[in-house]
Amino acid sequence: MRYISNTPAQQREMLARIGVGSIEDLLSRVPTKARLSRPLNLPAAMAESDLVRHLRALSALNANADDYACFLGAGSYDHSVPSPINHLISRGEFFTAYTPYQPEASQGTLRSIFEYQSMMAELTGMDVANASLYDGASSVAEAALMAHAVTERNAIVLSKGLNPLYRQVVETYCEGPGIRLKSAPIGDGATDLDALRKAVGSQTAAVVIQHPNFFGCLEDVKAAADIAHAQGALLVVVADPVNLGLLTPPGALGADLVVGEGQGLGVPMSFGGPNLGVFAAKQELVRRIPGRLVGATVDLDGQRGFVLTLQTREQHIRREKATSNICTNVALCALMATIYVSIMGKVGIRKVGELSTAKAHYAAETFAKIPGVRVRFTAPFFKEFTLALPKSPERVAKRLMKEKILAGVPLKAFDRAQKDCLLVAVTEKRTRSEIDAYAAALAAAVA
Amino acid sequence: MRTAKPGYDKLIFELSCPGRHAHSLPECDVPVSDPAQLLPKEHLRAAPAELPEVSEVDVVRHYSRLSQMNYGVDTHFYPLGSCTMKYNPKINEDMARLAGFARLHPLTPEAAAQGALRLMDELSRDLAEVSGMDHVSLQPAAGAQGEMAGVLMIRAYHLARGERRTKVLIPDSAHGTNPASTALAGYSVVELRSEENGDVDLLDLERHLSDDVAAFMITQPNTLGLFESKIHQITEMCHAKGVQVYMDGANFNAILGITRPGDLGFDVCHFNLHKTFTTPHGGGGPGAGPVGIKEHLAPFLPTPVVVKDGDEYAFDWNRPQSIGKLQAFWGNFGMLVRAWTYIRTMGPDGLRAVSDNAVLNANYILKRLEGDYDRSAPGPCMHECVVSARRQKKLGVTATDIAKRLLDLGFYAPTTYFPLIVEEALMIEPTETESKETLDEFCDAMIQIAREARDNPQLIHDAPVTTPVRRLDQTAAARQPRLKWTPQAK
Numbered sequence: 057m058r059y060i061s062n063t064p065a066q067q068r069e070m071l072a073r074i075g076v077g078s079i080e081d082l083l084s085r086v087p088t089k090a091r092l093s094r095p096l097n098l099p100a101a102m103a104e105s106d107l108v109r110h111l112r113a114l115s116a117l118n119a120n121a122d123d124y125a126c127f128l129g130a131g132s133y134d135h136s137v138p139s140p141i142n143h144l145i146s147r148g149e150f151f152t153a154y155t156p157y158q159p160e161a162s163q164g165t166l167r168s169i170f171e172y173q174s175m176m177a178e179l180t181g182m183d184v185a186n187a188s189l190y191d192g193a194s195s196v197a198e199a200a201l202m203a204h205a206v207t208e209r210n211a212i213v214l215s216k217g218l219n220p221l222y223r224q225v226v227e228t229y230c231e232g233p234g235i236r237l238k239s240a241p242i243g244d245g246a247t248d249l250d251a252l253r254k255a256v257g258s259q260t261a262a263v264v265i266q267h268p269n270f271f272g273c274l275e276d277v278k279a280a281a282d283i284a285h286a287q288g289a290l291l292v293v294v295a296d297p298v299n300l301g302l303l304t305p306p307g308a309l310g311a312d313l314v315v316g317e318g319q320g321l322g323v324p325m326s327f328g329g330p331n332l333g334v335f336a337a338k339q340e341l342v343r344r345i346p347g348r349l350v351g352a353t354v355d356l357d358g359q360r361g362f363v364l365t366l367q368t369r370e371q372h373i374r375r376e377k378a379t380s381n382i383c384t385n386v387a388l389c390a391l392m393a394t395i396y397v398s399i400m401g402k403v404g405i406r407k408v409g410e411l412s413t414a415k416a417h418y419a420a421e422t423f424a425k426i427p428g429v430r431v432r433f434t435a436p437f438f439k440e441f442t443l444a445l446p447k448s449p450e451r452v453a454k455r456l457m458k459e460k461i462l463a464g465v466p467l468k469a470f471d472r473a474q475k476d477c478l479l480v481a482v483t484e485k486r487t488r489s490e491i492d493a494y495a496a497a498l499a500a501a502v503a
Numbered sequence: 504m505r506t507a508k509p510g511y512d513k514l515i516f517e518l519s520c521p522g523r524h525a526h527s528l529p530e531c532d533v534p535v536s537d538p539a540q541l542l543p544k545e546h547l548r549a550a551p552a553e554l555p556e557v558s559e560v561d562v563v564r565h566y567s568r569l570s571q572m573n574y575g576v577d578t579h580f581y582p583l584g585s586c587t588m589k590y591n592p593k594i595n596e597d598m599a600r601l602a603g604f605a606r607l608h609p610l611t612p613e614a615a616a617q618g619a620l621r622l623m624d625e626l627s628r629d630l631a632e633v634s635g636m637d638h639v640s641l642q643p644a645a646g647a648q649g650e651m652a653g654v655l656m657i658r659a660y661h662l663a664r665g666e667r668r669t670k671v672l673i674p675d676s677a678h679g680t681n682p683a684s685t686a687l688a689g690y691s692v693v694e695l696r697s698e699e700n701g702d703v704d705l706l707d708l709e710r711h712l713s714d715d716v717a718a719f720m721i722t723q724p725n726t727l728g729l730f731e732s733k734i735h736q737i738t739e740m741c742h743a744k745g746v747q748v749y750m751d752g753a754n755f756n757a758i759l760g761i762t763r764p765g766d767l768g769f770d771v772c773h774f775n776l777h778k779t780f781t782t783p784h785g786g787g788g789p790g791a792g793p794v795g796i797k798e799h800l801a802p803f804l805p806t807p808v809v810v811k812d813g814d815e816y817a818f819d820w821n822r823p824q825s826i827g828k829l830q831a832f833w834g835n836f837g838m839l840v841r842a843w844t845y846i847r848t849m850g851p852d853g854l855r856a857v858s859d860n861a862v863l864n865a866n867y868i869l870k871r872l873e874g875d876y877d878r879s880a881p882g883p884c885m886h887e888c889v890v891s892a893r894r895q896k897k898l899g900v901t902a903t904d905i906a907k908r909l910l911d912l913g914f915y916a917p918t919t920y921f922p923l924i925v926e927e928a929l930m931i932e933p934t935e936t937e938s939k940e941t942l943d944e945f946c947d948a949m950i951q952i953a954r955e956a957r958d959n960p961q962l963i964h965d966a967p968v969t970t971p972v973r974r975l976d977q978t979a980a981a982r983q984p985r986l987k988w989t990p991q992a993k
Contacts, residue, residue: 057853059590059781060860061938067860070867070939074883079859082866082883083761085730090762097632101850104594111844115603117618119611128608131831138526140563142600145785148577149570152591154784157583157918160970161910163510164573165786168566171515174987178552184986187787190644193831201687221831224806228827231655232689274546302538304548317831326599327619328609328832329644330789342984348787353980360512361972365980371647371683372921376692381683384645384777384792388785391566398515398562402554404526410538411531417541418533436542457615465610469820488532 121325123460125490127419129440129481130270130465131192131219132328135298135320135408136485138399141392150391155348155384159363160355165387166362169350172394179300179397179405180314181307182336187348188390189333189382192294192317193222196264197229198335198346198380199292199313203262204235205379206344207290211236212262213255215247215280217269218294220470226264235261245273245433245442252280256287262313266294267306270470271479272416272440273433274303281310296320297334297393299438301400302409313337320483322396323389332389343369346380411484412439419482419491426499432477440481442467442474447502449478455501461494510971511568515555516988518565525559572971573786574915580941582868584887584918584930585678585726587756587778592848595781595841604840609832613817619836620816623809626843627793633854634752634772635765636795641834642805646753648829649773649792650684650720655826656796656803657718657747657771658688663802663824666745668717672708676701676726676922681751690717697924700880701727703737712744718771722751723764726922726930728865728884730757738768747771755779756934757862757886760855770797776835780842791838805829860935861886864942868931871946875953879925887932889925900956900963902927907974908955908966912948 062070067079076082102110126134145151149164156162156169169187176185189195200212212230214223216239223237230237240252240263247265256263263284267275277293284291292313293306298320300306306314318332319325337345343366351365371378400408416439420431428446431437445452449466456463468475482491538547557565574581581588599605607619627639643649654671661668671690673681674697682692693711698704703721712719719741724730731737741748750764750772756779764772776782777790784790796804806825807818818833849857862885869878869888876890892902906916906929918930933942955962967973 057849057856059592059849059936060856061936061941062860062863066939067863070863074863074866074870076866076883079863082862083730084883085732085885086758086762087732087735089735090767092635092760092763092766096760096851096854098629098851098854099847101853102847104848107594107844107847108598110847111598111840112601112603114618114622115601117616117621118603118607119615120602120604120606121608122602122606126608128610130610132609134606134608136528140525140559140566144563144566144570146596147567147570149573149575150566150786151783152575152577152581152588153573153786154581154583154586154588155787158574158906158910158916159975160907160967160972161574161579161915162572162786163971164569164571167514167569167572168786170986170988174514174516175554177987178554184984190648190789191830191832194644194648194829219831221828224828225830228655228805228829229687231826232658232687234689274542300548301552302548303546305552324600324605324837325608326605327607327611327616327836329830329835330791330837331831342986349984349986351980352985353976355973355975357973359510359972361975363975363977363980365977365984365986367981370679372679374683375679376682376686378679378683378686381647381651381680381687382645383647383678383680384775384784384788384790386644386785386789387787388783389789391786394515395562395566398555398557398565399525399559400554401524401526401556402551403524403556404528405554406548406551407526407528410536411528413538413541414531414533414536417535436546438542453612457612462608462611484528487529491533 124462125460126462127464127480127482128462130479131221131317132325133320133481133483134485135483137322137324140399141322141395144395145388145391156364163362166350168391168394170362172390173350175394175397176297176334176336179297180336181305182314183339184342185336186345187350188385188387189335189347190386191331191333193225195315195333195335196222196294197226199315200226200230200235200262202344202346203290204233206341207261209259209261211238211259212264213238213240213260215240215265216242217247217271218264218266219270245271245435246275249279253283256283256289258287260287260289262290262292264292268438271433271442272437273435274438277306277309299409301405318393321393323392330386330389332386332393344379347382347385408484412482415486416441416482422491422495423498426502428502440479443478443480444476445478445502452501456497459497461497514988515565518557518561519555521556523556523558525557525562579915580937580945581915582917582931582933583915584932585753587932587934589781589934590936591781591783592845595844598844599837599840617816620809622843623839624811624816626839629846630774630793631795633759634795635763637798638801638804639793639795640805641793641839642829643792643794644830644835645788645790646773646775646792647680647684649794650680651687652805652829653749653771653773653794654685654688656800659803659824659826660800661717668715670716672711672716672719674703674721676924677722678751678753681720701725701729702731708740712740712746714745716746718747718749720749722754724754724757724885727879727889728887729880730885734767753778754886757858759858760851761858776838776842781845782838782841789835789838791835857935864933864935864937867942868933868946872949875950887930889928889930891925892927892929895956896927898956898960900960902929904963905952908952908963909948910967911969914945914948
């Protein structure tokens with residue numbers, strides 16, 4: 057029990073000071089009937105060396121991106137994570153602090169969040185970003201709730217290009233408030249704009265469009281904005297901020313809210329969590345934003361300092377009338393992203409996008425030369441694309457695992473219409489030789 | 504008086520120097536590298552994002568210096584009530600960073616992620632044992648999302664029985680997330696008055712129970728740090744009216760191996776792995792908020808559910824009555840690895856010792872402070888104690904002032920002004936990991952402050968002076984929000 061500091065002698069001393077004979081005496085308010093009369097039925101304590109051996113063996117059962125060339129995406133990406141991130145976030149002053157309720161003793165956290173908000177606002181092209189939400193999916197859900205509250209309208213139109221896993225989370229969050237969800241189908245890879253126009257009406261609170269979408273294709277964000285705004289609805293753009301070093305920021309295309317998954321900004325994939333929910337908005341919506349916001353101010357001596365601000369939006373003040381129930385967010389992941397963006401900088405973040413898109417296009421072109429294999433959609437794509445295969449994608453993916461390649465995400469479980477497809481993601485980390493090896497293995501697998 | 508440390512006052516943007524960089528990216532090894540040849544022009548940024556241009560040394564020094572402007576558990580006693588700021592074991596971090604966990608993609612085929620699925624299955628079984636619940640979903644990202652999931656399961660349960668209940672009862676002593684999560688699940692919130700010591704007022708509860716009430720949501724031990732002794736009576740009263748009983752598990756650190764919510768009659772409870780199970784708080788998250796339920800709520804669990812078939816683990820998606828998904832993927836897996844590591848490190852006896860020592864430490868503080876501060880309730884407390892600074896307030900010194908003075912004396916502050924039912928509340932949670940020596944130093948400081956309130960209140964009003972900044976103007980920050988850096992902002 058090395059994490060308990062008091063010795064038995066100290067415990068006795070403390071009990072004597074309290075004036076009781078035993079710890080049992082302190083538990084007098086717990087009725088006998090309520091007491092657990094046996095020890096917890098859990099495995100016995102393990103020594104550190106045994107525990108490490110055990111978990112190393114358990115972790116070795118997992119096909120991880122150090123041992124495999126990872127072409128999996130669909131919301132989690134194998135972008136590079138620069139070394140300083142882990143060193144810096146591991147500093148106990150960051151790592152073991154909590155929500156900066158005492159700002160004078162939390163300026164490190166507050167400053168880093170202020171930097172994070174600034175970076176996300178800049179990348180998304182929006183006026184303001186919050187201090188983070190749980191993940192991309194819950195950020196979309198919060199955007200839907202916020203649009204419902206702001207417009208006092210009851211329907212949300214979701215593009216079928218939205219990650220289906222995100223859609224499921226939006227459904228969960230919209231159940232309680234009774235918000236109706238409608239769909240706009242995709243055409244040749246991108247949202248069908250005519251169908252979108254028909255789906256949007258006077259009761260539409262928001263249009264939600266992912267760009268690049270789930271299938272990897274680029275959307276006409278401006279056209280979607282025009283359609284939403286013509287009916288007085290908000291446009292919510294779901295974007296991956298690591299892509300926005302190269303892509304036109306959605307804020308410049310008419311987005312009212314930009315949300316998305318920030319995991320690509322230096323956060324480990326970690327089997328899907330913790331992730332980083334990004335949430336950015338136009339200035340006029342600032343007082344309706346969910347979650348924490350850090351603002352600049354001055355101290356008694358006029359020196360610059362930072363505080364949590366506009367807290368009357370939040371649950372600890374406003375309770376059932378809060379803009380969201382969120383309390384704990386993912387501040388440490390936001391710190392990872394802040395350090396990542398600092399390291400990549402103005403030039404590097406663009407280069408990540410350039411390399412990812414260049415390698416993705418090389419991969420798509422190379423794979424499409426294999427007989428029977430084709431790129432499913434003609435709409436332009438970014439770092440991810442949908443590959444139609446002549447054989448079962450599940451079996452092809454299984455076969456490529458033997459070559460130490462995680463080939464992509466079979467789409468059958470996400471969209472039955474694409475059951476012959478594999479979703480392939482290519483980050484800047486993938487090499488030409490990995491892509492060529494993939495092509496050779498794919499050719500053999502579908503032959 | 505100006506004694507605050509002459510601080511570091513840079514933002515990373517202000518270190519920027521055109522042409523400097525810290526990245527190391529591979530050269531393009533494919534034939535076409537120019538994005539203008541690959542993507543339609545309108546999709547490409549007209550101008551680069553205005554981001555810092557700094558070196559790796561700049562980055563490392565900047566964030567190291569920012570870290571030094573924080574108090575954390577690793578550097579300071581952090582008695583923040585309701586947050587369980589215990590020591591975060593280093594081995595947890597090593598385990599979460601094993602490549603097989605940290606570098607695992609969430610959509611890796613299940614057959615190639617068996618180690619991760621097994622760990623999840625074991626952790627959910629362990630938490631079920633600790634809580635006396637029948638099933639535990641690991642998916643909620645934090646306590647508030649666990650609450651939402653729990654209340655949505657209750658809602659689905661009632662609806663499946665053809666009952667449209669519309670209200671949830673919540674005591675006035677509850678955490679703010681309780682009413683917020685409940686409202687999000689589509690219920691109207693009815694606030695119940697607590698007795699002075701935070702106990703449920705049984706008469707008031709009886710008056711409010713009806714067949715329109717879906718659930719009663721309480722914190723056990725309550726937010727004054729007291730165990731709700733009449734809990735069996737409460738759960739029986741609720742169940743007699745078909746009302747589900749939800750336990751906010753924020754205070755689980757008090758009851759490990761002592762009592763179990765499932766045995767007390769609770770239908771749902773959530774855990775905060777970042778409180779009880781030592782995952783780091785990270786400056787505000789990430790956490791993890793698994794939710795435990797009784798068998799009758801099992802059909803409504805979030806999807807997917809990890810199932811074991813022989814020696815194989817898999818996700819079960821085929822759950823037609825499920826409330827659906829809460830996150831894109833399966834939960835904050837990195838936090839789950841840490842919590843699993845902690846539970847295996849401690850074992851059953853170790854976990855019981857955690858709560859015993861947490862209770863001992865809180866009572867020791869309460870005893871030492873009761874001469875100088877008003878207790879919020881008589882009798883022993885559980886893992887945290889709430890005292891009131893109403894005596895000091897009469898001298899013009901508030902709970903906030905005391906918190907600020909503590910910062911100067913080398914301690915983070917207790918939670919202040921919560922629970923709402925205690926005037927000038929100071930909520931102190933020492934946790935089991937602190938030693939008697941630390942508790943004594945803290946109590947000495949608190950007693951010193953009480954003396955200063957009488958003898959030299961100006962000292963307290965000026966505090967803090969040893970921190971990187973002095974008291975900050977919150978009003979100005981909210982009146983004209985400046986929420987991002989601009990070149991003119993300085």
